[in-house]
Amino acid sequence: MESEEIMMLPAAVDKTMKQLVHSLNTRTSNIVSIYLYGSVALQDYIEGSSDIDFIAFVREPLTKSDIQAIAEAHEELEAQIPNTGLMGTYLLLDDLANIRNEINAQLTYFDKQTNTQGKGADLNPITWWILKNQGIRFYGSEITFNYELDVASLCQYVIHNLNSYWVGWITRLEDTLQLVLAQEQDINIEKLDQAIEWCTLGMLRQLYTLKEHDITSKIGAGFYSTHHVPGKWHGLIEEAIAIKRLQPNRLYQSQTERLTDLIDLLKFIHVEANRV
Incomplete structure (x- = not known):
């Protein structure tokens, strides 16, 4: 069955998925x-920056031969389109009926490897939403997703994620800042760029969901x-967007100031999200 042209997909996505379907x-x-x-699906794919999820x-439950076949299909895809x-x-x-459990x-495909232990499985309320x-149905039969997922469950998942995973990021960034200041170390700009993009936009997505009861990119x-968000952090947010878009725009001269502002922004988002 050919891919369904519901919307114009980015060329890289269309090419990758067609090869995957063929290989499978x-x-x-x-x-x-x-x-x-x-x-x-959120129409915000950026080639070279975004994943294809x-x-x-x-x-039927996958047999050993199925698993081997799927692994070979991904190996072929990676060889064709690295x-x-x-x-x-x-x-x-049939498991779609059990999303509350x-x-x-x-099987998963994560970090260029197939895995039978569920590594990288992205099965959570955000995915279901x-x-x-x-x-977007790319291949095969149309599925009716008639499971119920209420806003309260979505927000409960998001706030738990904020108060665990993202709080852990704030703690690690604070430790890094203290170490830099105490030992007068240089900050790795590439790693700081990654943290600014990942944490700023990641936590802002959580705040959006809690405020708007929806999901955005x-x-x-x-x-x-x-x-x-107060204007004093708009420059940092603009940097995060530029990094995600693989653009060179940077506003800060001091990396220590960047890291300090990042920590302060993430703390603000955390407090604001819990207030909401």
């Missing part, structure tokens, strides 16, 4: 459908925040 179809008949979610639904940023989960179709991935509301959250 020559090796297994167990694939029911493949859906795209993440930045592609997919869920492949399978008819460094695609492809990340995905192979999920039993823990669902075990049949995007899949149901904006997911990282870039969308960045632009949204310029109307909801």
Whole structure:
């Protein structure tokens, strides 16, 4: 079955997914459908910066021969189109009825490797929300996502994520700043760029969801925040957007000031999110 042209996909995404479908179809008949979610579904994919996130639904539990076939398909894809940023989960179709319970991935493709232990599985309320509301069917039969996912459950997941994963980032950044100031060390600019893009836009997405009861992309959250975050941090947010877009725009001269402002912004987002 050919890919469904629901919307014009970025060329890199279309090429990658067509190759994946071809590589899978020559090796297994167990694939029911493949859906795209993440930045592609949110129409904010940036080649070289964004991942291509997919869920492949399978008819039957994967056998050893299925797993081998899928692994070979991904190896072929990587050989044909290197460094695609492809990340995905192979999920039993019948398990869609159990999203409120823990669902075990049949197989994942993460960090250029297939994994039977669920490494990199992205099965959480945010994924289910995007899949149901904006997911793109690239291949196979149309699936009716008739599971219920209420706003309260979505927000509960987001606030827990903020108060665990993202608080951990704030703590590590504070430790880095203290070490830099105490030992007068230079800050690794490339690593700081990565932290600014990942943490700023990542946490702003959480704040957007809690305020608007919806999900947006990282870039969308960045632009949204310029109307909801004090102006003193707008320059840092602009830098985060530029880094995500692989653009060279930088506003800060002092890396220590950048790191200090990043920590202060993340603390503000954390407090504001819990207040909401």
